[in-house]
Amino acid sequence: MVALTMKLSMKLALLELLLMSLSIIPSYGVLQVGFYNGKCNTTNVEKIVSKVVKKHFIRDRFITAALVRMQFHDCFVHGCDASILIDGNQTEKDALSNGSVKGFEVIDEAKATLEKICPGVVSCADIIVIAARVSVFLDGGKWYHVQTGRRDGLISQASDVDLPSPYLSISETIQAFAKKGLSIQDMVLLLGGHSVGMTHCTFIQDRLYNFQHSGKTDQTMNPTLAQFLKRRCPKDKIGQVLIPLNSKTNNVNLIDNSFYKQILVGRGILQIDQEIALDSRTSDFVKELAKNNNTFLAKFGEAMVKMGAIEVLTGEQGEIRRSCNSSLR
Template sequence: MKMSTVAAFALALGLIFVNLTGHCDGALQVGFYRGKCGLLDVESIVRALLTVKFLKDRTIAPALIRMQFHDCFVNGCDASILLDGSSTEKTAGPNLSVRGFEVIDAVKDAVEKFCPGVVSCADIIAIATRDVVYLSGGGKYSVETGRRDGFVSLAKSVKLPGGHTIGVAHCNLFQARLYNYKNTGKPDPSMDLSLLETLKKMCPQNSTGFNTVNLDQNPKSASIVDNSFHKQIKMHRGVLQIDQDLALDSLTKATVDKVADGFDFSTKFGRAMVKMGAIQVLTGKQGEIRKSCRAVNRRF
């Protein structure tokens, strides 16, 4: 029997979260840039900039987490999602709402001033995401670096949606669940009734669908990287169908239960991010160090 898209996504996310052995690529290492920029600490430069930007706009945290997920699950963590062009990954449907590109640009510009041609855009994504996870209440974890940037970015390669812990969703992404689930003219019967009533107030049936709601419906934890989101979907309080399916699908239900019911979330989330950050990385002469994260240095 062919695996559904939802099941495939659920399996991928579940494997990242629970299979934490052998998580690093041999060519990646913690402190890769140490000594490569004189006395300057590349990660400290990134951290300082991210702290300033986070204090001005805390929503960059879910934005960058999502960006890294969408980059790594399409041909590996090679910063291909950053490339501009008429048919690049940026233009694919699932990526149209990915944001934070200007944050990565600002970090790249700053690093290039102090240390030109050394730090890859792929590594900047990984370091910056680590920093906003910590600033959002998640645990500290060490980032392995040494990635190089890829040359190819194709919209047709984009198939997977993102993974969620914090962030928001527009009403038009789930409105059918509230009013016309699977063309029944009724709401999704699996949705918690109190959540259903709350979402209907925030997303009226005839509205434009541009309003946003928190993915984690616990107001005390909506902007904190913790296991609250998993507790919510376990209680049938998932806003997006694909999130709720993680708690219902037999492939990942057990993982959701573990995360929701204890589980050293901060530590394991960090390890999962490190594991994800090592997917199909380019190292050595396999890629390049872009001068601008939005364009490759050489054309073919």
């Protein structure tokens, strides 16, 4: 525990240094690294967001899982435009698959702080991406430079939420990622987000008790894990029980390559996670990532940046909201 606290203090100190170095990173593309430099008076926007994330992370490390997932759920529907944050009748937030998305309070707090310093400048879409990056870094990940300059979207409808479901085949999942401009390797890397966080038992009920209507357990699941999960997720009481998405046994919530090591020995929790270890299109890459944590951490950051660029609004498009949960129009 002492070692873990020391490691966290060192990470927090390093975070300060990395944020200070932001102004010397070159910009490229429509989105830019350091877009807000000099745009919010003399304030370092990323530092403000980091401070808020840090405060929440110290209280609850599971905030990393919440923010990483929020970026995925935002970017896959109408692009990374913060459409997931809008309150109202039948907005994206109301969609079934967004029912357990968390972390909205972190984004709202960062936005409220920034609005006091430089109103109408920083988009909620950028805050999501910056917050996810900070949380990844605090939770064992490598620092990656996020691009900014996104604008907030004007549309948010529950009926538009069409995220890949855990029951899709691997081919269908590959297609869903390809539609967003993401490669098979990006998909494998981003599923590494499942090294942290939890799932409801409902999402593995079929794997445990009636895999593909066979009345049996999924044979690709390690039998010891299946036994353990059946005790945690009894057939008649699936309800709201949560289990870790990463089946490693030491229970430390970290962004690392342990997820890939687990799926290689049949200890994947979600069906799609297990499938990437078994399918010929993905298994070699899974093995490579399982062997080298540094490779995974570096490439995971790159994949998050790539996902962060999906269908973004820039320039005069969209808006900069004053409050992340409501559109100005």
